[in-house]
Amino acid sequence: MCIRLPNWPQERLCRKRPGPEAERAPADPALDQSPKFGLGAMASARLNLRRGGHALPDMPTEAGGHGTRKSGFDKALVADPSADLSALRKLARWCRRYSPLVGVGESDVPDSLLLDVGGSAHLFGGEESLARQVVDDLSRFGLTAHVAIADTVGAAWALAHDGQPAPTRQPKAARQPKAVREPAIAPAGQHGDRLRTLPVEALRLAGDVVATLDELGIRTIGQLVALPRETLPSRFGPTVLRRLDQALGELPELIEPERPEEPLEARWGSEHPIEDRFAIETILSRLLDELRGRIERRNEGILEFLVELQSPGRDAVRFAVGLVRPTLESRRLSELVRLQLERAAVRGVVGLIVRITRRAPLAADQSTIFDTVRRDGHGTLAWLLDRLSNRLGRDAVLSPKLRPDFQPERAVEYRHVVGPGLRARDGKREPAGSRSVPCRPLRLLPEPAPVVVWSIVPDGPPVRLRWRNADCRIVRCEGPERLETGWWREGPVSRDYFRIDTEDGQRLWLFRSADDAWFVHGEF
């Protein structure tokens, strides 16, 4: 069986991974605003412009910048064939439910899966029923699939790619433009006849060979078969005859199966519960050493691993240990485990599991986001960040980044130093002070604190305030600086900010909200 996914690069971005979460994908394609690829991106942009009505000048930045709505219309995605291939491999592993032997079809553009259904079709009620189920299952993930079943891999590929030029069945929703193609099934022994009418492109030939054949007027496989067999290699190269033989079943062709990745996991069990923390640390170190040996051969280092401690009658204690850059040093790994164990309530452990969840090549240190860490030759900073993140928690060690947002609370975003979702920064670096940042306080209160303020004239600048149980006279006041966010944002703000100096030498950042209430928001 061959499953062809003609729109794989676009559709893989639109939809989630195959699995239960894919069921929750929006049913209406108009609601789907995920980033698309190539022409898809433009279509999505048109969709959004139409949906948005008259566009405000800064509206796209607003919606794109805050992630309140995921929209793909502010960026065009670049084709990534390697990501397409790896996603297709993942799909191939998911397709093992239909056949024990699933592989990715070899071609320049990865778009098809090959399945050996010889021994499994009867479990699904026959080949046709199996093919329909595959199409239905994949369409639930938003994937367009062309399915073909034939005696040989080559024939199935040819039928899936050019088997039926016109769609035969329209989906129930008449408005939906997509057409569902009937599975092409060649009965046993009849694939040769079906192939003869197909164009030569269906033989998985290179473009220049197809062009040469076209120049000679050979457009179908039938015409190619009619030529003297022994002249084919000398006239068109060795591939044509090999592909023809593979399609017709003269030459065997094997499917290179996708093997599920072996989980990197080590376990240890005990009959008697272990109470001693030191013993637990020692066992975890041994388990880590065992795993280390397994990934050392691949020249990879550990970036993240999970530890699970099972106790009878209680919930298992689980924690993840993350690193800034991959390592295999057992002393470091054990130290990080110890830091986490200090905080965990560990009692009566009977089972320990260590599972490596993320790893990266040791030599090419691409997993690191920080230039500073990269420049840090001895790795002391990376080691410090590992220790801080594992003892204080991932959310406690953060890297700030400015965002173009007027609302002070949202003008900065924090990213975890350790953990998934890191992206390598581009080479452009802005030296300090190059960006013109308006004067802001070095300490911004997590929540604006209400304050009593007196002004001489209504809506005028403040002259006195009561702050931290003391009346202060304001000796200098600069402002107002009006900061206002768009109406389309949830909880829009409209504030007049003042920078004031009190007679005690304090410099505060005050604001008056839209409803005339005063707040202190920061301290300079």
Added chain:
Amino acid sequence: MFSYRDGDYEARSMTDKRENIRRELAQQLEKLCALRRPEGRDGVTPTGIPPLDDLLPDGGFRDGTFIEWLGESASGAEQLALLAARPMLRDRGPLIVIDAEKAFYPPAAAPTVDLEQVIAVRPATLADALWALEQSLQCPGVGLTLCRLERLSARAGRRLQLAAERGGGLGFVVRPPAARGQPSWSDLQLSVESVSSESPGRRWQVELLRSRRGAGERAVLMEYDDATNDVHSPSELAPRAPVPKAARA
């Protein structure tokens, strides 16, 4: 029988003697500290702020030192500390801000330091904050560690000072003015007071409260210019604010 005049003389000579002993001890201490310092870590980085460099005994911050800045909450002590560490950050690398109150606001620091070089650490408890501070200070890959602490015991202070010595970076701890006069292990203790003035820039009076070489009870005035993000001596033309006498005799 001593007359009042003789007693006065006696007291003065005692003070001189004491001063001499103190100076001698400070010199010995300085020598011992230089011996303890690891190889190649005796550099001094000037702050780039002329009045502050004049005030500091070494003309800048010595590597591997732990410095206390005493100032009220909105007095700008942290801002001045960050401005003074600018050359250090340019040469040595990252700034780690231990921010238990989750109040550090990076956009305000962006004109002074490259935010790529800033890591904010947010510990949940004081014990965690001290642990993180110590870890960061003893890391040779860190240029500056900045932390605001209300309370700091002598024992914790000593640990921090030793950690800074091991790491070779700078440790800045900003504390309230109430910490003045308390026992401290810091290499330098500076008091920052915001002084109101007629000029548009912000004025600070910075006083050196203690150093290994002894504090001279000196105070300098400096002015911060928002527009240029620069600190300099107050303009001669601007009306001079009176320099109050040091509170501690």
